[in-house]
Amino acid sequence: MKSCLIVDDSRVVRKVAGRIVQDLQFEVTEAGDGADALKSCRENMPDAILLDWNMPVMNGLDFLRALRREQGGSKPIVVFCSTENDAEHIGEAMRSGANEFIMKPFDADIIHSKFAEVGLV
């Protein structure tokens, strides 16, 4: 079974996204901010990461740049998931190493479609 780390400071978003990703046959772990997520990746590098942008302690963009410098950090497919959905922000996320971008709000069909785009399902 593939694994997916869901990084978002909203517990509700983590739960909703978690259920959707579980339905796509992923084993789900959660983190509430970028620092927490980095710690989780160092212990166990996931196959996929669904990543929020604005979070306390360490935001999504800083986490992504740090992740890509970690040992094995190029492996996870990172799908950014954010309300910052203008072309400049999306471009910045993609240049920083994201593989796909979901604009919030999302539903199950969007996550399925985006995971399919990057070959996760």
Add this chain to the structure above:
Amino acid sequence: MDDSTYREIAELALNGSGQHIPPTKSYLIESRLGPILRREQFAGVAELLACIRARPSSPLGGEIVAALTSKTTHFFRERAAFERIVNHVLPMMAPSAPGGKLRIWCAGGSSGQEAYSLAMLIGESENEALKDIQVEILTSDISEKMSARARSGKFGHFDVQKGLSIHRLLSNFSRLDTGEWQVSQDLANRVGVRTHNILQDCSGLGVFDVITCCNVIGGMGSQMRARALVNLARQLSDSGVLVIGKDETATGLVTGLEPSRDLRGAYCREVTPGALTAAA
């Protein structure tokens, strides 16, 4: 909704668009007609029918038939077939394209996502054979509302996230202040839009090298399906292909329509005049 109202609406749909609404799907009637009922301030479907009966020539009848059809679509819905059209079929046709021009028609194309998907693939293609070829794409739908949406080239937050990668979104669309996304001028220039019912004569639209009619005939009664297929096939060029949805079949419905050797799940027509007829 009572039984006679259901039957009358189902008949209207079948004759108007070919769509077969079985009793088990009668809930579709109220949900799809809801916006018209509210706009025209009818208390229910029976009232709407009474009004149509009294004024048979009013445009409301046609609008109802169009509203009852499915609008479901998304970008790159028939991805494999579309990629094959652009990567293999069009390049194969290119050397004999009259005047360096090839024509594609997306029949029953709803709000235009199929046509714009093909336009994106053609724009991305680096195939030498297509370099000097002009590919014209027409999308048509029975619903004026869907045609207007296709013509506007504006798509919502949820539409642009289904079937479309973020790279394709950023390369082909720009975000409007309303939060909608507008197709680029380059894509818009490639795509024409018409309101058209495929049960009616299609000759006014001209001849096409590729016709796609995906996920349209599947919901039709079999007689109407054959009629639609004959109408579409008549507009194919001699080497043209007709592509239907991957879960649909035209086999056995039309005499003179043969499975294509170049594109799996697609059909070619026999070029002898008069060869195309609905199978008995």
